[in-house]
Amino acid sequence: SVVPSLITACNVLAGLMAILAAIEGQPDLAVFLIFIGFFADTIDGPVARWLNATSDFGKALDSMGDLITFGVAPFVLLHTLSTTISMSFIAAVFSLAAVFRLARFDSQPSPPGQHLGLAAPFATIMVSSSVALDLPQWLLAIVTVVCSVLMVTTRRYLKPGTRTDKRELRLIWLVHLLALALIFGASLANWLDLATISRACHWVIWALVLTYIT
Secondary structure, three states, X not given: OOHHHHHXXXXXXXHHHHHHHHHOOOHHHHHHHHHHHHHHHHHHHHHHHHOOOOOHHHHHHHXXXXXXXXXXXXXXXXHHHOOOHHHHHHHHHHXXXXXXXXXXXXXXXXOXXXXXXXXXXXXXXXXXXXXXXXXXXXXXXXXXXXXXXXXHOOOEXXXXXXXXXXXXXXXXXXXXXXXXXXXXXXXXXXHOOOHHHHHHHHHHHHHHHHHHHO
């Protein structure tokens, strides 16, 4: 089936357009497109398994898409917003950490039901939400550095949906669906300049990601 590959292609396209939006001086649109890429990356794997359409090509395409959306796009976004060379350097370090994290994911098997290090998509969501919240640049720099360190560490994070209790499993998926809805709603509201709704949603996203990484 070509459906999973088409979904992954949406991730690639969203990442490329996010880069273009950042270069053109539209950070809100860039954040929106990064979140679209995150959504596509979240569902392409489950869809492939549901359709029994997993393949080496799909895995390679997914890796390329993740590199663009969660490695290159955040660097360009942060660089275009930076006011100092140090912030651009921090953006480059974040991108490098994402590359290391993606390479580890492809080359080293993780323990069953766990991730080694913070997943690059979650790190990018944290940084992108910080941009959308218009945090002071010094605080944005701290968030970016912390996320970079968490990506390259070997701290273990539980993968969504790995617990065996059905009620817990339903609750986990409900929380993740809520997070996806908030991410989409917040990015759309930010793009449409619905400032209050956008900021409220991004603060909730921050809380959800902080809960996950701690």
